[in-house]
Amino acid sequence: MAGMKSLKKKRRIQVIAVAAVALALSTAMIGYAMRDGINYFRAPTQVMDEPPAPSETFRIGGLVEEGTLIRGEGTTVRFSVTDGGASVPVTYTGVLPDLFEEGQGMVGTGRYVNGTFEASEILAKHDETYMPKEVVDALKEQGVFQHAPGEAPAAPNG
Structure with missing residues (x-):
């Protein structure tokens, strides 16, 4: 009877070890990908808070900020991307997607240099289902859709 119990315990330790x-x-691979800068996502507020x-x-x-x-x-095009809390100037050289316009969602890949996001790729995101969940959450959190111009939203804690 005792032998059986220790076998189970051993098996459980093996399972835990394999899981660990x-x-x-997977953590190492994510870290490697992030070191490579693969698609680590930031909202404009995060970029401004921690460049x-x-x-x-x-x-x-x-969202592509109106009037920018x-x-x-x-x-070469210039515009600002905003999540309602902060906006980041963007420059991009290339052909913009057909759906790209002011007031619409977008996702850009690139680097933040001297206060400007230098995009290597721009995607127009018309549909919530295509936008990264973080963008949708950030926009909702900032209440950007019913946001009055010139009124500063409360900074999210953290």
Whole structure:
């Protein structure tokens, strides 16, 4: 009888050990991906609160701020992306997606250099289902949809 119990205990320890190894591996892979800057997502408020290093590639998402879209010389465009709490200036050289316009959702991949997000890729996100959950949450948290201009929303704690 006693032998049976210790076998079960041993089995449980093995299962826990395997789970721990799997967890460590997945954490390491996520860390590796983040070190590589693969799609680590930030809202504009987060970028302003803790500006990422210029070497870090990440994704930013939010709404294209009304009145900020400037199509410049050649293919370079400038605009600001906002989550209702903060807005970050963006520059992008390339062809914008058809759906890209002011007041619409967007996600950009790039780097934050000298106070401007230099995007390497811009995606227009018209639909909540395509927007990263974090963007939707940030926008809802900021109450951006019924947000009166010029009124500062309370900063979220943390």
